[in-house]
Amino acid sequence: MDTREKDIENLKDYKYGFTTDIENIKAPKGLNENVIKFISNIKKEPKWMLDFRLKAFERFKLLKEPDWQKPKYPKIDYQDLYYYSAPKSMKDKPKSLDELDPKLLETYNKLGIPLQEQARLNGIAVDAVFDSVSVATTFKGELTKHGIIFCSMSEAIQKHPDLVKKYLGTVIPTTDHFFATLNSAVFTDGSFVYIPEGVKCPMELSTYFRINASETGQFERTLIIADKGSYVSYLEGCTAPMRDENQLHAANVELIALDDAEIKYSTVQNWYPGDENGKGGIYNFVTKRGLCKGKNSKISWTQVETGSAITWKYPSCILKGDNSIGEFYSIAITNNHQKADTGTKMIHLGKNTKSKIISKGISAGFSDMTYRGLVDINSKAKNSSNYTQCDSLLMGNKCGAHTVPYIKNKNFDSNVAHEATTSKISEEQLHYCQQRGLNPEEAVGLIVNGFCKEVLQQLPMEFAVEAQKLVGISLEGSVG
Amino acid sequence: MKEQLKIDFNKIQEVSNFSNRDIEIKKSYLNKFIENGFPNRKQENWKFLDINQIISNNISDLSFYNDYSIENKIDPSIFIDDLEHNKIIFINGRVEKIDFSYEDKKQIEIIEDSYTTDKSENNNSLIDLNFALSNKHFKILIKKDYSLKKPLIIYHLSNEKMKSKNINLRLDFELEQNSSLKLIDFFSDDSEKNFMNIFYNFNLDKDAILKNYKIDKSLNKNLKYSFNNIDQKQNSISETFVFSAGSDYFKNEINCSLKGEYSSAFINGIFSLDDNKQHEIRTTINHLVENTKSYQLIKSVLGKNTKSAYQGRIYVDSKAQKTDGYQLSKAILLDETSEFNAKPELEIYADDVKCSHGSASGSLDDNSIFYLMSRGLNYKQAKGLLINGFLLDVIEKITDAEIKDLLKKMIGLKK
Numbered sequence: 075m076d077t078r079e080k081d082i083e084n085l086k087d088y089k090y091g092f093t094t095d096i097e098n099i100k101a102p103k104g105l106n107e108n109v110i111k112f113i114s115n116i117k118k119e120p121k122w123m124l125d126f127r128l129k130a131f132e133r134f135k136l137l138k139e140p141d142w143q144k145p146k147y148p149k150i151d152y153q154d155l156y157y158y159s160a161p162k163s164m165k166d167k168p169k170s171l172d173e174l175d176p177k178l179l180e181t182y183n184k185l186g187i188p189l190q191e192q193a194r195l196n197g198i199a200v201d202a203v204f205d206s207v208s209v210a211t212t213f214k215g216e217l218t219k220h221g222i223i224f225c226s227m228s229e230a231i232q233k234h235p236d237l238v239k240k241y242l243g244t245v246i247p248t249t250d251h252f253f254a255t256l257n258s259a260v261f262t263d264g265s266f267v268y269i270p271e272g273v274k275c276p277m278e279l280s281t282y283f284r285i286n287a288s289e290t291g292q293f294e295r296t297l298i299i300a301d302k303g304s305y306v307s308y309l310e311g312c313t314a315p316m317r318d319e320n321q322l323h324a325a326n327v328e329l330i331a332l333d334d335a336e337i338k339y340s341t342v343q344n345w346y347p348g349d350e351n352g353k354g355g356i357y358n359f360v361t362k363r364g365l366c367k368g369k370n371s372k373i374s375w376t377q378v379e380t381g382s383a384i385t386w387k388y389p390s391c392i393l394k395g396d397n398s399i400g401e402f403y404s405i406a407i408t409n410n411h412q413k414a415d416t417g418t419k420m421i422h423l424g425k426n427t428k429s430k431i432i433s434k435g436i437s438a439g440f441s442d443m444t445y446r447g448l449v450d451i452n453s454k455a456k457n458s459s460n461y462t463q464c465d466s467l468l469m470g471n472k473c474g475a476h477t478v479p480y481i482k483n484k485n486f487d488s489n490v491a492h493e494a495t496t497s498k499i500s501e502e503q504l505h506y507c508q509q510r511g512l513n514p515e516e517a518v519g520l521i522v523n524g525f526c527k528e529v530l531q532q533l534p535m536e537f538a539v540e541a542q543k544l545v546g547i548s549l550e551g552s553v554g
Numbered sequence: 555m556k557e558q559l560k561i562d563f564n565k566i567q568e569v570s571n572f573s574n575r576d577i578e579i580k581k582s583y584l585n586k587f588i589e590n591g592f593p594n595r596k597q598e599n600w601k602f603l604d605i606n607q608i609i610s611n612n613i614s615d616l617s618f619y620n621d622y623s624i625e626n627k628i629d630p631s632i633f634i635d636d637l638e639h640n641k642i643i644f645i646n647g648r649v650e651k652i653d654f655s656y657e658d659k660k661q662i663e664i665i666e667d668s669y670t671t672d673k674s675e676n677n678n679s680l681i682d683l684n685f686a687l688s689n690k691h692f693k694i695l696i697k698k699d700y701s702l703k704k705p706l707i708i709y710h711l712s713n714e715k716m717k718s719k720n721i722n723l724r725l726d727f728e729l730e731q732n733s734s735l736k737l738i739d740f741f742s743d744d745s746e747k748n749f750m751n752i753f754y755n756f757n758l759d760k761d762a763i764l765k766n767y768k769i770d771k772s773l774n775k776n777l778k779y780s781f782n783n784i785d786q787k788q789n790s791i792s793e794t795f796v797f798s799a800g801s802d803y804f805k806n807e808i809n810c811s812l813k814g815e816y817s818s819a820f821i822n823g824i825f826s827l828d829d830n831k832q833h834e835i836r837t838t839i840n841h842l843v844e845n846t847k848s849y850q851l852i853k854s855v856l857g858k859n860t861k862s863a864y865q866g867r868i869y870v871d872s873k874a875q876k877t878d879g880y881q882l883s884k885a886i887l888l889d890e891t892s893e894f895n896a897k898p899e900l901e902i903y904a905d906d907v908k909c910s911h912g913s914a915s916g917s918l919d920d921n922s923i924f925y926l927m928s929r930g931l932n933y934k935q936a937k938g939l940l941i942n943g944f945l946l947d948v949i950e951k952i953t954d955a956e957i958k959d960l961l962k963k964m965i966g967l968k969k
Contacts, residue, residue: 468905471872481896486887489916498905
């Protein structure tokens with residue numbers, strides 16, 4: 075069996091669809107103040123953190139679930155979910171990897187993320203989040219040398235309360251929309267990154283998210299702060315076991331770039347997409363927002379979205395500092411009954427701000443894909459510019475591809491350009507490839523990879539290879 | 555507003571002679587409108603320009619009473635001289651004259667059609683308002699194989715009696731097989747602060763050709779809303795051109811359904827705005843069968859305190875393979891206070907299609923200005939030349955030479 079066939083074999087089973095049999099501690103089912111207090115208590119949080127959560131919960135009670143999105147889903151019963159689930163062995167946090175539950179280590183090995191120190195060879199620092207808690211963070215020593223803080227959110231609340239207090243909720247306030255507010259009330263863990271002034275982070279930082287327990291919502295919160303003149307590249311990967319039920323994933327990610335700082339945030343999202351009949355799968359309702367707070371700062375989002383039953387997210391940039399730059403590169407692939415409504419928002423507030431949006435959508439099978447984006451140039455954002463390109467590729471006539479850009483230009487010094495095309499793979503291209511000995515599937519794979527190249531180039535090396543494979547696999551079986 | 559609306563509605567019924575059945579239908583539309591009220595920014599369609607707010611800002615006490623029994627005097631001085639044409643004259647929403655003197659009377663039927671249902675199934679409360687309050691309306695039927703010799707100009711006039719009033723009017727057009735109609739809507743107002751609400755329905759049979767030009771040029775302090783519903787059968791062509799400049803507020807909605815193979819729709823528009831004007835064009839093109847085509851080009855030139863919005867939607871059904879859809883919107887912002895909004899939307903369910911859209915906005919190109927000034931033009935002339943060139947592009951899309959000339963003259967692109 076060559077590797078390609080192996081990949082197809084893997085796809086049939088969704089490679090990451092296994093569950094880990096591990097004892098869990100869960101909060102009582104349902105959503106109320108006591109559950110929030112339970113979460114706060116079990117994480118030994120200070121009072122200000124509990125207040126933050128309760129304030130968000132107060133607000134949450136007033137909010138209505140939004141319904142303007144394209145993919146509709148059956149109503150979620152928020153009282154029928156577990157808001158906290160953690161492996162039992164994590165109750166007293168292990169001091170080192172040796173104390174970790176071997177089953178957990180095995181899980182991450184299966185996922186291809188060896189947490190043991192051998193991982194050093196890989197040169198990527200990993201923070202692994204299992205259900206609701208961060209289980210391990212590698213390479214701490216090396217990072218500490220540079221003054222970089224890379225740890226779980228819970229740890230950051232204990233050890234660096236000043237930083238957390240100063241920045242948490244400044245980009246996504248507790249009064250934001252429905253899912254973001256829910257997250258603010260019940261978030262469990264996530265990653266915290268602080269890059270001190272002038273430091274270029276020597277390695278890629280990475281978080282690996284895994285949903286394991288059933289009937290659990292995963293609500294993680296990530297906060298990345300790049301201080302003046304610093305640079306960081308951050309990767310995020312996600313998988314979940316196969317289950318018939320739909321599971322909710324509502325994370326909040328906040329990025330803050332101060333003067334001259336740069337944050338590069340890459341995501342390869344491969345949550346369980348449901349089976350070919352559209353049963354099960356993850357609802358990926360994530361809020362990601364970056365604030366270019368300082369002058370000359372830059373935030374760049376790159377995402378490869380292949381998983382989830384429904385993906386509904388708009389990684390955004392608020393370009394507040396003068397001369398700041400926002401970028402968004404996205405590949406979204408939907409197959410079978412998957413649905414995606416994704417895009418970005420570029421909000422230009424500062425002078426000379428620039429943004430660039432490259433979005434590639436591919437839909438196959440019975441799936442539906444929407445690009446929805448906002449470019450808003452404020453009247454004070456003199457001499458700003460935006461360039462948007464969103465291309466969609468359709469495979470078959472049972473799927474849909476939609477483009478809904480919002481363009482608001484309130485500044486006469488600024489330029490906004492938008493382009494979008496929708497088409498299918500042309501017969502000529504296929505014919506050309508097949509003439510040279512590729513079979514139809516290989517030909518499609520080649521053309522699709524070419525279609526996505528602009529975005530794949532933006533990914534760090536290690537991820538690019540994985541993503542390229544993922545693109546091929548996700549579309550398997552959609553040709554012919 | 556509700557009480558006033560009910561009183562005005564009853565007053566209209568007293569002076570008009572509708573049948574009982576008509577009154578019942580009108581009542582149901584009225585109730586629908588009362589339930590929903592004027593649209594506001596919470597509705598996606600009204601996100602950019604909120605008519606509810608604009609009405610309450612511009613017309614504080616809008617009244618709905620309109621006496622359709624009073625005849626109005628026609629002032630012939632406003633007629634367009636440069637072009638021989640047929641006329642329909644609306645004054646204050648009442649048809650004063652229908653004149654097809656250039657045509658073969660047997661080929662055109664004018665049917666007093668008091669009631670047709672709203673087939674567009676648009677959840678649009680302004681259409682409800684129109685149907686509840688408009689007078690008896692006419693259906694103009696153009697018979698098989700007949701092409702009108704001269705264009706038809708519809709004059710929309712209002713006089714000082716209509717201050718702070720709502721005017722509703724509607725017309726139906728039926729174009730039989732292989733017929734053609736050139737229609738110009740011309741607006742001229744003597745009153746201010748009124749809100750005109752126009753509804754047209756067009757049915758195009760096989761091979762029919764419709765050309766509709768809407769010209770809102772003379773400056774006025776009125777609000778206007780116009781809705782065109784166009785249904786097209788096989789091989790038919792519709793061309794809509796909007797020149798949007800004169801009114802304080804003007805929103806043109808064009809809803810076009812391509813129901814027959816090889817049918818095509820063209821929509822071109824110009825916004826030329828200054829001084830607090832807010833205009834919008836919203837289009838929906840439904841490609842429902844194979845081999846249909848649509849093309850849209852919208853350009854804006856925006857002066858002080860102006861706002862323009864373009865919402866264009868191309869819908870391609872899963873049956874509509876081989877669709878060709880294109881949208882382009884461009885804007886020049888001349889002032890710090892001008893604002894351009896666009897939402898070009900593609901909703902596509904078929905794979906063998908060619909659909910694209912583009913949008914660009916920005917200020918005048920400094921290099922071009924420099925080039926022209928270095929050749930002896932002053933700044934104002936250079937600016938004017940560039941803007942004219944920018945807009946001429948859209949005018950050139952007009953397929954009727956006579957009307958193209960007329961428009962160029964009106965806009966000042968040609969002497």
